[in-house]
Amino acid sequence: MYEYPVEATLEVIGGKWKTLILCHLTYGPKRTSELKKLIPEITQKMLTQQLRELEEDGVILRTVYNQVPPKVVYELSELGESLRPVIDVMCDWGERYIQGKLPERGDSGL
Amino acid sequence: MYEYPVEATLEVIGGKWKTLILCHLTYGPKRTSELKKLIPEITQKMLTQQLRELEEDGVILRTVYNQVPPKVVYELSELGESLRPVIDVMCDWGERYIQGKLPERGDSGL
DNA sequence: CGGAATCCGGAAAGATACTG
DNA sequence: CAGTATCTTTCCGGATTCCG
Numbered sequence: 001m002y003e004y005p006v007e008a009t010l011e012v013i014g015g016k017w018k019t020l021i022l023c024h025l026t027y028g029p030k031r032t033s034e035l036k037k038l039i040p041e042i043t044q045k046m047l048t049q050q051l052r053e054l055e056e057d058g059v060i061l062r063t064v065y066n067q068v069p070p071k072v073v074y075e076l077s078e079l080g081e082s083l084r085p086v087i088d089v090m091c092d093w094g095e096r097y098i099q100g101k102l103p104e105r106g107d108s109g110l
Numbered sequence: 111m112y113e114y115p116v117e118a119t120l121e122v123i124g125g126k127w128k129t130l131i132l133c134h135l136t137y138g139p140k141r142t143s144e145l146k147k148l149i150p151e152i153t154q155k156m157l158t159q160q161l162r163e164l165e166e167d168g169v170i171l172r173t174v175y176n177q178v179p180p181k182v183v184y185e186l187s188e189l190g191e192s193l194r195p196v197i198d199v200m201c202d203w204g205e206r207y208i209q210g211k212l213p214e215r216g217d218s219g220l
Numbered sequence: 221c222g223g224a225a226t227c228c229g230g231a232a233a234g235a236t237a238c239t240g
Numbered sequence: 241c242a243g244t245a246t247c248t249t250t251c252c253g254g255a256t257t258c259c260g
Binding site: 086103 | 112113115119122126168192195196200203204212214
C-alpha cells in the first residue's frame with residue numbers, strides 16, 4: 001500500500017492543520033470553539049474538515065452532547081495517544097529552532 | 111512569531127512532500143533524478159519547488175556540477191541532520207501503524 | 221539529456237454568510 | 241455553538257518548452 005512507512009504517518013497527520021490540532025489535544029480534550037480560539041488562523045471549514053479526517057483515521061474521538069447550544073468535544077483516542085512521541089519530538093525541535101539552539105542554516109547565508 | 115513551537119517545525123517540514131524527501135535524504139545524498147525515481151508520484155515541478163523551499167530554509171544543501179548532462183545533488187545540511195530524530199520517530203510510527211502493532215482505531219470500527 | 225521554468229485546467233483552501 | 245453553503249483565491253498536476 002505504501003512505498004515507505006513514513007507515507008502512512010503523513011497520510012494520518014500530514015494534513016495542513018492536523019499536527020497542530022493534535023498538539024493542542026495532547027493537553028486534554030477540547031471543544032470546537034476552544035480549538036478555534038487556540039488556532040485563530042484556521043477557518044471554521046478547515047477545522048471541521050481536518051477534525052473529520054482525524055476522526056475517520058481513528059486518532060481522535062468526537063463526543064456530541066445533545067443540548068442547546070450544541071457542545072462537541074474532541075480528544076485523543078488510544079491510537080492518537082500513540083502519536084504523542086511524534087508530536088513531542090516535533091514540538092521539541094520547533095522550540096530549539098526558535099531559540100536558535102540548532103546548527104546554523106546550511107546555506108551560504110545569502 | 112509563532113504561537114506554538116510546533117508551528118515552526120511545520121513551517122519547515124510541513125510541505126506536502128518535504129518529509130518524504132528528507133526521509134530519503136537521511137540515507138545519503140541524492141541527485142534530482144534519483145529522488146524522482148524514489149518518489150514516482152511527485153511531479154517534476156513539485157519536486158523542484160519543495161527542494162527549493164527546503165534549501166531556502168537551510169535544511170538541505172544543493173550542489174550543482176557544471177557539466178553536460180547536468181548533475182545536481184541534494185543532501186542534508188547540519189540543520190537538516192538535526193531533524194533526524196523527527197524523521198525517525200515518524201518512520202517508526204508509520205511502520206508500527208502498517209504492521210498493526212498500534213492500538214485499535216478509536217472509533218466504532220464500522 | 222538532466223534539471224528546471226512556464227502555462228493552463230482542476231482541486232484544495234481561504235473568507236464570509238447562513239442554518240439548526 | 242457547530243457545522244454548512246457559496247464564492248474567491250491559491251495551490252497542484254500535467255504537458256510543453258527552455259537551457260547548459
